[in-house]
Amino acid sequence: MSVAALQRVADRFPEAVVQGYTLHGDETLVIAREHLLEVARFCKEDPELDLKLPLSVTCVDYIDEKPRFELVYTLYSITKKHRLRLKVRVPEEDPEVASTISVWRGMDWWERYCWDMYGIRFSGRGPMRRLWLYEEFEGHPLRKDYPLRGRQPLLPEADVQDIYRGPGPGPGSPPASRSNPPRPSQLPIVK
Amino acid sequence: MSQDFQAITTRREEAQGFFERMISRGLGWARKYSLFTYPYATACCGMEYMSVSGARYDISRFGAEFPRFSPRQADLLMVIGTINLKQAPILKRVYEQMAEPKWVVAFGVCASSGGFYDNYAVLQGIDRIIPVDVYIPGCPPRPEQVLDALILLQEKIAAQNHKLVDHRPPAPEAVRPAGRDLVTGAMK
């Protein structure tokens, strides 16, 4: 983990960096959406940073904030042994950001995961395909407003009565949110 | 351990003559001791299936040694592990491709009832799409439990009515479309 890496990117792209901080030993840079690709390319190709190993892209849904989604890129350098986290805020109305697979091929499936689970589109790589769910699935399940039990079966299912519910809000109840947190260990009997 | 279930029946089509009963018991004996499993392994229970077919908890001493990875050649479909909604049509297709007589074992709680994965992705039990003969609870079940279930299945097979030429229609499908709202999960 090195603060020098943070400083180097901030010096090179002063207009792109919104915020930089260190928390629990992780260096994080919040950058603007438009500059993601050039910052990414710089991170990989700069000999001091050498962040060649793409670890993952993930997305966090801050449903009560605007812009809503936050993409989190985690990068590592094997030679320099430091990590960097890049964060990009993406609004709900226009969830699109440049794809980084031209920089690191390993980001391919993680970007598909972000599309599948959150609905973030990545431009410059053709139509987005789902990774874990089937194409007939509608919606993006990891968004906070998608219900936990919103099943979309592909086959007609027999009417087997469930008498026990797993953890989480029950069927028919509103989805969990900040103002309506689900209670732990709910064991309602489903009629 | 096997008990002979001589079902007392008064229905003509279920009545068995002496020779039919002999044949049925012979075929039942042959079928139960030579099960060819199709291990439909998906998840963690697959590890326990490997242990069951390994050298210590030997499943081959029960006659069920060889897995047959083609549904046409198998007669026991062991659904091992979580079946999610994407995998469900494939499971149904494999089940339909199997030839009669066939039996289904739901290995593990995920296959029996969805386990503790009560969410948008997981089928809550394979008995919603195919009929199941034996359920093995456990997450994952111990190999001894699996062998106990196999013995139970063998007793069930022995008690069934086996015919040399069987004109029965194939096993009924366990479907009546469920009335659930797709988004909230509430019953319609």
Added chain:
Amino acid sequence: MPEKHDNLETAPAENPLEAHLPTRTMSINMGPSHPASHGTVRFNIELDGETIVRVDPEIGFLHRGFEKSCENVTWTQCLPYTDRLNYVSALCNNFGFLTAVEKLAGIEIPERAKYIRTIGAELHRICDHLTCTGAMGMELGGFAPFLLAIEARELVWDRTTELTGARVTTSFGRIGGVERDLPEGWVEKVKATLRKVEEFRRDIDTLLTHNRLFIDRTRDTGVMSAEDAVDFGFTGPMLRASGVDYDVRKAHPYWVYDRVDFHVPVGTRGDNFDRYYVRMQEIEQSIRIILQCFEQMEPGPTIIDDWRFVLPPKPHVYSTIEGVIGHFKLIMEGIKIPKGEVYSYTESPNGELGWYLVSDGSGRPYKVHCRAPGIQLVSGLEHMVKGSLLPDLIPTFDAINMIGGEVEQ
């Protein structure tokens, strides 16, 4: 050695009889229920004869909603979900997750807990590598290595059952340490077990490493250069087999890895044989680590004494009001991890297992993201087998050691 056809149309033709016949490629589907696809991957393969032109692995047949489930339960209740990610080495997942939560909460666990975690993780690393090499032997035609590996794994599982209570999905460890100390006499039993495991490992080695058939199938198949491996995000034995020396245990030591002495095997050619051999060597090194841990361990507490994170001892719960309230709040509301985010990483048998956690200060996680090493390994599959024969797909996919639980969470 099979030639790699990159451009099928311009194969050299001396006379019209040997000119390349115009053909179409054949698409076959190696379906999700296949013995060699470890249960849950569908390969859409396009073949030209027997040469792979394009392979597209389609995953998602074991997606169980891990992240969404974790967001709806308390931090401790996430632990069984993490077991079932990489189910062949559940302890590594458990301890990785707990390390991440402790980093977020700023907790330092006791020394003995660190040793127990190291021992548990290395035991399960042995199990994972045994399963992988056994399965690799089996799918290339040899059933005996598989049976030996399964028996060796059973012996290790006997010991982990005594420690944790379960064979496969252990859910061991709590935020703040481990909840149980080592059972009596366990250390001696583990040493005896490890001697037997070493014998089994040597048997598998004898059967496979110098085996003509195994070498023909695995040497120079599924080759991945070091640069490409890094670009695809490979970590773990796959990366080390390609020649890149990156092991989280050496690069960023955690728990007690800086106090034990072990080597990290690194391959040279990046083919399937190197990946298999790296794993075999790692089993040996894991045994070394465990024995050193036993020598270095000191008696002491195994879990911290802070009632904000750890359940109070039962005598206190039943006799003091603070104990009751502490217990009640931890169970009903969950452990209140302070607000923040963290990325924590450990070396799981497949690679770097990363955890990105976001906490909003309540008793439940806001986001639990598991950076599964397997995802990028499977996405690199096409690069590894493009242009080689269809049977080369099998050892390559085995060597990746894709565990459906972590790749599809």
